[in-house]
Amino acid sequence: MKKSTGIFLYSGLLSAALFVGGQNIVHADATNTTTASETATQTAPVEAPTAVTNATANTDADATAAPTTDAQADNTSADTTTQATADTTTANSTQDSQTSVTPIKNGVVTTNKVTYLVDKEGKSITNRALMANTDWITDKQLSIGAQKYDRVSTYEYADANDVKLSYGYADKGSIRVTNNGAPQYNRGLADYTYTGAQNLAANSMWKYNRKDEFNGVTYYQIANNLWINSNDATTAPAYQNPSGWLQIQDTQIKQSETPGYDLYNGVEGIKTWLVRRYFGYSNAHTIYDGNVANSVRGLQSRVGLPVTGTVNLATWQAMGFSEQSWYDFDAYVAPLQTNATSTRSDHIEAMINQAYKYLGQPWISGAASMPGYGVDCSGLVTQALYASGVDSAPISNIQHASPGHEWNSRDYWADGRLPQISFNSRQRGDLIFFADPSTGVVWHVGILLDPHTMIESWPYAVQVHSIYSGRGTIVGVKRVFH
Template sequence: MNTLKRITVSGLLSLMALFLFTVGSTAHAAAQYYTTNPGIIKTKHSLVLYKDAAKTHQAAKVSAGHFAKITKVVKQDGKAPVLKTNTGKYVTANKAFVQKTRGYQNPKKYYQVQYHQIKPYGKVGYTVKRHYEGIKTWYIMRKMGTYAGYDKYNQATYNAVKNFQRRHHLKVTGNVNEKTWLKMGFSKKAWTGIDSYIAPLKAHAWNGRSAHIEAMIHQAYRYMGNPYLVGSSSSPKYGTDCSGLVMQALYAGGINPLPTSSIHHAYPGNEWNSRNLWAAKKLRHVAYSHRQRGDLVFYYQPGTHVIWHVAIYLGKNRVIESWPPRIMVQPIRNGQRSDIAGIARPFN
């Protein structure tokens, strides 16, 4: 009787041990996989994306550091879970190969990549005064007949505006406020729209570095052929100057290079925002020999160490830039500007 009891107890203990081992092993295995949607993942190693959840048909191979947005976790009986991406491809849910992340981002000491539409910085609907530049000034000077290829609110424009205000019984200031702007025949929509334009974000948190660079370059190409206009940084239906083009391109990639802004770019003295961008500590400077597509190329004024131009590097020793008379693609060095100060990298 005692022998039978000992055997029964021994058997129960063995079964309990087996059960606990099985449960523990299953829990440990489950802990190795994402079982709830991680949102965005980044690959730790190079791996395969599949066309199907059963992972029988390969779609593509991706390298370490690839980002993906996950729409759901797919669980199948007897099989390890997999993650479905927003592109319809499938990837392992194994935490040894993929990790949850907030998305692509620069190191903290550099400009942070934004994932909400960047807002205008400055007064939308600003009054245009002497020495202002930009698109509003360009419109006003053409209306007053004082534009001769350089959109800077000069004394002749100031005098012409005063005469216009007298003729139309407006307060005579020589400055163009909204009331004077409307009397000139321009729209209320343009009064604020020119100021407030910020290039829409064209890259997401689940896109990697390359996608942000391409978003920046794509925005710059939207201005191709438009005229060089000093102090201008607005919609692609207008021209820009060199730093104005770069700012809107950066906005499209998710970089807000404050305190440099598209609105303040029209204010007196801000036509040289290329200098402010060059001096920005939140842009990483790299050696010229290490230049890559998407880097910013800065130039010295000939014979000086004064920054006077910036362009976007496209690769193969070409840049896209705004240089008189228009926005265009050019060699990185040419007869007009070849004294390169250095290279800054917005996306790291």
């Protein structure tokens, strides 16, 4: 009977055994940075063989050599040659077997293939292996002559040719160099060394793919074994508002609510504007009212849809609008025009630049969508803030269209994250608020281009006007960027 051979494949924690081709192969779920058998941090130090050289003096030899015959001389020569050869062989053997161990700090090896292991003397362990493309903690590198092995468990090592050695842990992001520039470092087994290359430019941005916490300092890998550290770079943006203000983001703002809302009594915005126009109603005030609901019921009855008076996706498509537009109108968030290196001025200009994209578009109550359509005053502010890296949630473009949130200018006026400043301190990028003269209730907001001019959405278009253009009573000015 043929005897089967057991091969253990490690990939984190052991699981079910499979019988394949007469071999017992233990397969396991992949677990990152796990050692086979025991973790390196839990193991005893490697007991490395120590090379010992014995030099023994021949104290019994006669001080004076006796004369020799030719035969004796030949024998002596042969003995000498034999001894020299033996000495050379011994020296080579000693050289080949010289062993050293170097500590590795925060090391991780990734297997390139199924990787068989060796013991601390370099002898193959034929029934144990690591699965391909798995990560393993390593804390020491064993050198036997010119060959190197990385320790993955107490007494087991992986051939350094079969694994990729890295440090720290995988993590992606962007980092900004501070004002003094950033030295570059290479990572060795146990320490970082300065490359001597020119410092990276101040305020330059770099993507990293690994982080390594080393002696209280965080290192970021920006290229293959090229690192900068947290003494010279930061993940914080170049400019940020104080705590308690609306905070600035340096990544694209995401829609926080679910696109594709239905239309019913009280809903405003772009989709309501299109439905009113479809049925021939005026959009002097874009609101889903009883007249619209009755027209929707008639359409639903004619095309065989449930008669609800509410516009859902099926009713929207029955009007000839696309499924994609049903979601896209709601989902639009202005593309970010700033990044982690942007200054206060950059953020202000991004906000104003986005507002100008709506110039000439119609005023649409409750609308805060894409520039190809209209917006109202607070919808214009919401999208302008998105472009500058500011998310004013819970005020949002979807929330603005829902019943009861037409007057988001009032919500911005009441928002404590936008501090009020003195009227005489107003400047470009501030928000200016107006109230109904008869009630004193806020009803309008504009974005200042200078102390006397603003860009706004006011019936019936997005326009640039003087702040003294009859928009109501000026109630105050609030600042977005400190």
